[in-house]
Amino acid sequence: MKQSFGSMFSFFGDSWGELKKVRWPNRKELTSYTIVVLCTVVFVALYFWVLDIGISAIVEAII
Numbered sequence: 001m002k003q004s005f006g007s008m009f010s011f012f013g014d015s016w017g018e019l020k021k022v023r024w025p026n027r028k029e030l031t032s033y034t035i036v037v038l039c040t041v042v043f044v045a046l047y048f049w050v051l052d053i054g055i056s057a058i059v060e061a062i063i
Contacts, residue, residue, distance in 0.1 A: 025033065
């Protein structure tokens, strides 16, 4: 039991050390990344919406 607590504290200590090494994005980078992600999500949503409408029209034509 004692060893598991020691390894747990070691894990959290190592994790904290790795988080200190991370290069976090500045405000400008974060804004541009957010815009890219939002545009991608909108594009993919529109793509699947159009695809869904097309497949629905094909199924309606068959039925």
